Amino acid sequence: MSEILLKLEGVHTHIGQYHILQGVDLEVPKGGLTVLLGRNGAGKTTTLRTIMGMWHASRGKVSFAGDDITAAATPDISCAGIAYVPESMGIFSDLTVRENLYLAARAGEMDTARLEWIFGFFPALKKFWNFPAGNLSGGQKQMVAIARAIVEPRRLLLIDEPTKGLAPAIIQGMITAFRELKETETILLVEQNFNFVCSLGDTVAVMDGGRIVHAGMMADLAADQELQQKLLGLSLHVHQ
Amino acid sequence: MLTTLLSGDFPRSRALSVLLLLVLVGLALAPFLVHGARALNVAATICIFVVLVASYDLQLGYTGIVSFAHTMFYGIGAYGVGIALHAMGPGWGPVALGTAAALAISLVLALVIGLFSLRVRAIFYAMITLAVAAAFAVLASQLSDITGGEDGRSFKVPEILQPSFRLMDGEILGRAIDGRVVTYYLVFASALALFLLMLRIVNSPFGRVLQAIRENDFRAEALGYRTVVYRTLANCLGALVATLAGVLMALWLRYVGPKTTLSFEVMTDILLMVVIGGMGTLYGAVVGSALFILAQNYLQALMGQASEALSGVPFLSQLFHPDRWLLWLGVLFVLSVYFFPTGIVGKLRAGALARSQKSP
Numbered sequence: 001m002s003e004i005l006l007k008l009e010g011v012h013t014h015i016g017q018y019h020i021l022q023g024v025d026l027e028v029p030k031g032g033l034t035v036l037l038g039r040n041g042a043g044k045t046t047t048l049r050t051i052m053g054m055w056h057a058s059r060g061k062v063s064f065a066g067d068d069i070t071a072a073a074t075p076d077i078s079c080a081g082i083a084y085v086p087e088s089m090g091i092f093s094d095l096t097v098r099e100n101l102y103l104a105a106r107a108g109e110m111d112t113a114r115l116e117w118i119f120g121f122f123p124a125l126k127k128f129w130n131f132p133a134g135n136l137s138g139g140q141k142q143m144v145a146i147a148r149a150i151v152e153p154r155r156l157l158l159i160d161e162p163t164k165g166l167a168p169a170i171i172q173g174m175i176t177a178f179r180e181l182k183e184t185e186t187i188l189l190v191e192q193n194f195n196f197v198c199s200l201g202d203t204v205a206v207m208d209g210g211r212i213v214h215a216g217m218m219a220d221l222a223a224d225q226e227l228q229q230k231l232l233g234l235s236l237h238v239h240q
Numbered sequence: 241m242l243t244t245l246l247s248g249d250f251p252r253s254r255a256l257s258v259l260l261l262l263v264l265v266g267l268a269l270a271p272f273l274v275h276g277a278r279a280l281n282v283a284a285t286i287c288i289f290v291v292l293v294a295s296y297d298l299q300l301g302y303t304g305i306v307s308f309a310h311t312m313f314y315g316i317g318a319y320g321v322g323i324a325l326h327a328m329g330p331g332w333g334p335v336a337l338g339t340a341a342a343l344a345i346s347l348v349l350a351l352v353i354g355l356f357s358l359r360v361r362a363i364f365y366a367m368i369t370l371a372v373a374a375a376f377a378v379l380a381s382q383l384s385d386i387t388g389g390e391d392g393r394s395f396k397v398p399e400i401l402q403p404s405f406r407l408m409d410g411e412i413l414g415r416a417i418d419g420r421v422v423t424y425y426l427v428f429a430s431a432l433a434l435f436l437l438m439l440r441i442v443n444s445p446f447g448r449v450l451q452a453i454r455e456n457d458f459r460a461e462a463l464g465y466r467t468v469v470y471r472t473l474a475n476c477l478g479a480l481v482a483t484l485a486g487v488l489m490a491l492w493l494r495y496v497g498p499k500t501t502l503s504f505e506v507m508t509d510i511l512l513m514v515v516i517g518g519m520g521t522l523y524g525a526v527v528g529s530a531l532f533i534l535a536q537n538y539l540q541a542l543m544g545q546a547s548e549a550l551s552g553v554p555f556l557s558q559l560f561h562p563d564r565w566l567l568w569l570g571v572l573f574v575l576s577v578y579f580f581p582t583g584i585v586g587k588l589r590a591g592a593l594a595r596s597q598k599s600p
Contacts, residue, residue, distance in 0.1 A: 052462055078464035090459050092452045094520070099448050104463050108445075148463075 005030040005156055005186055006051065011060035013043075013050045020046045022210035023060065028156070028203075033182040035197045035218060036190045037232060038207035044190040045087060047207070048158045051188075052084050053077045065155065079106070081155030085148075087164055087190075089141035093134025097125055097144055100133050104148040111152075118147045121177040139170035146177070150185065157187045163196050171196060194232060198222040206231045245436060247443035251523055253592035256585060260523060263530045267428060271421045272413040282537045284424055284492045286530050287431040288485050293513045294438050294525035295481035301519035302442055303474040304454035306362050308507055309353065309369035312376045313479040315501035316349075317342045317486025322496030323386060325395040332398050339487050343480055350479035354472035377502040392497020401426070401491060427488050434481055439522055441477065450474050451520070509536075516576050518583020527584050535572065540565040 006028040013021035021043050028034045038044050049055050053074040062070045069077055092100055119126045122143035133144050142162055149157050163171045178200050191197045201218035214231050251257040270283035299305040320342025321335055328334040357368045380387045399405055405419035441447055449470055452460040457467045490496045517528025544562040551557050580587040
């Protein structure tokens with residue numbers, strides 16, 4: 001059994017009068033890719049934002065590498081080694097691609113070898129290096145957001161719906177990138193697109209109504225159409 | 241060298257480069273290009289407002305901080321030097337002491353206002369700064385023994401800056417090099433140095449973080465940046481530069497009063513200059529200040545000439561009557577916002593970018 005890097009125990013989160021997370025229990029093992037699946041409004045994005053301290057848990061505990069980060073401030077959580085790629089291509093559109101990545105390089109300078117490694121996944125970034133990120137296409141903006149998260153080695157990447165609104169050809173490129181990324185990084189990936197993640201994920205958790213309703217190995221879920229139907233209301237065959 | 245001087249932030253538009261060069265050369269040679277006290281006063285006011293507006297843009301345009309207390313810091317600078325020179329007599333000692341005291345007071349005030357209120361929403365912060373600035377203006381007029389109240393204070397500046405001082409015998413290009421010319425070049429050189437310093441700040445990694453915070457503070461925090469700290473630092477920097485602009489204004493006018501520094505009219509003028517020039521572009525401060533102050537000073541005279549020329553046409557001569565210059569200034573502002581929503585600099589840069597992307 002691999003070491004647990006991130007652990008949520010009975011986490012509740014309220015946003016205003018709404019009780020969004022209602023006792024989330026989630027474990028992310030060190031190394032590999034964990035997928036957080038669920039329909040719209042299940043609480044996936046809120047889970048990531050609660051981990052990042054953007055919304056603090058009203059009850060429960062969030063531990064990262066053994067440290068309690070439940071009440072920690074977002075910058076401290078980031079400095080502890082968690083990178084967050086928000087949904088909707090969360091880039092700084094007025095800044096250039098270079099400046100977007102430079103912001104994430106807390107060491108001050110970007111490692112050239114690591115940059116070349118990133119350009120290997122996303123060649124378009126090299127081409128548009130000095131262009132305002134706001135002028136890029138949707139797929140390229142998503143590449144900037146992911147590249148920003150990995151410009152320095154992190155202990156955990158939280159990635160929120162990276163394929164949202166992207167063309168199938170770009171999604172295929174993302175699959176290749178994530179397959180290579182998960183060899184060196186620990187990733188918690190939120191997705192609705194089951195086809196995208198079923199071949200990528202090592203472990204999976206399914207959310208519904210603000211709770212985790214299933215947790216296990218992705219290979220088991222991918223092989224069990226009845227369970228998919230029950231948890232996600234879909235059949236892999238229908239969506240392939 | 242130019243890259244270092246401009247911190248790599250070039251105008252990125254030919255029209256803008258020409259415009260900026262015109263302003264720079266015009267201001268650099270103003271004492272020899274124009275004659276008369278009024279014209280030189282306009283040039284010096286432009287220099288000082290370039291600094292003041294740029295320091296406001298550092299807060300509003302680069303960091304997204306809406307503050308109405310900028311004139312308060314400007315006033316602190318002017319009053320600091322004014323009170324010191326009035327109390328201690330002319331000399332560089334009082335200038336240095338007044339400037340240092342003003343900078344210290346501004347720093348403490350900006351720090352306190354920032355740390356206590358930059359956590360709240362932008363609109364609440366704006367309201368807090370409005371209240372603090374109004375309270376300070378009332379305080380300045382009430383403490384008449386120190387500040388001179390509503391009448392303000394006139395004072396003597398160091399000898400080299402006094403109009404009776406002659407730096408050399410004879411004239412250069414028909415202009416005697418007196419204390420006013422010396423003061424003008426002190427203002428011009430200080431303004432240029434402060435502007436280049438701000439250009440360096442906004443183009444530094446610190447400046448990029450400020451822009452990131454303006455665009456999305458949650459994302460900036462997720463990258464590990466404490467946005468309150470950065471906002472407070474930007475607030476302090478803007479306040480300190482505004483204080484120095486106030487010092488320059490006091491030295492130029494040899495007078496300090498609530499109307500010239502602390503009034504809400506000055507604050508709205510600064511806002512208009514930032515919007516007209518273009519927010520988030522320091523060059524916008526140059527263009528906005530130059531156009532606005534020129535219009536403020538010469539539109540009335542220009543309209544008088546237009547009215548005279550149109551004296552035979554009944555409606556138009558009345559429409560361009562010099563008394564209506566404020567109405568036309570308002571119309572010009574509305575038109576500039578309508579046609580240049582991103583400011584003149586934003587529009588010129590966008591045009592240049594579009595042309596460069598079209599060309600193969």
